[in-house]
Amino acid sequence: MFKIKELKKANLKNPILISGLPGMGNVGKIAVDFMIDTLDAKKLFEVSSNGFPHAVFVNEENLVELPTIQFFYKKIKNRDFLLMAGDIQPIDEKECYEFCDLVLDVFQKYKVSEIITLGGVGLQQPPKKPIVYCTSNTKEQLSNLKKYGANPNIFGIVGPIVGVSGLLVGLAKDKNIIASALLAETFGHPAYLGINGAKAILEVISKKYNLSLDLTSLNEKPEKSLERIKKFNDLKRGIGEQKTKLSHNKTDYIG
Secondary structure (H helix, E strand, O other): OEEEEEOOOOOOOOOEEEEOOOOHHHHHHHHHHHHHHHHOOEEEEEEEEOOOOOOOEEOOOOOEEOOOEEEEEEEEOOEEEEEEEEOOOOOOHHHHHHHHHHHHHHHHOOOOOEEEEEEEEEEOOOOOOOOEEEEEOOHHHHHHHHHOOOEOOOOOOOOOOOOHHHHHHHHHHHHOOEEEEEEEEEEOOOOOOOHHHHHHHHHHHHHHHOOOOOOHHHHOOOHHHHHHHHHHHHHHHHOOOOOOOOOOOOOEOOO
């Protein structure tokens, strides 16, 4: 069961939803956390569920917090952006479907014009210059993303896109919402932080939406993202989640 807590009112008009939750290299999470912090986005909604990991976080005030997924809002150049972030993902297939259906139903009311999910492609070694791959539920959007530096030649290179990053794009088609995934190459080790992959994805997003993001601070130690990712990794260890296993003959995207 999911609970939505509305924290702030916003007059949204055909917003663009960008999602970055924990996954391979935490690439998507680092990218969206950076956008939230840099753009000073305001929190609109908070989603909790008994389908999220059965654990709590301890915050800086030594108080417990339930795991949640949050939605932030920012208007940039007369365009509304929704940013989905969190320290967790739904932990099983049924909950993931239900969560994605909830997100689509809620934001269909706001007439979401486009969805972009972010994630990583796990490699055996850290890439020097990460490639950003893209997939979509429309051919037109693939061509559009290619113009901004994403590589649409993804078939046979990237395995199944597991979790919210993949399912949200797939389910959006039935809602007639244009949806795409941007997946950056990163090292597949569970403890690795894919900062270069996050930067590569943000370059594509910045060009596509003319955001003029200053990415120089990503080269520095991203303290807030590191702390959030540490919380997620601690949670994974606490509930005994199995580590991702990489194939030796192909790249994979997980989570």
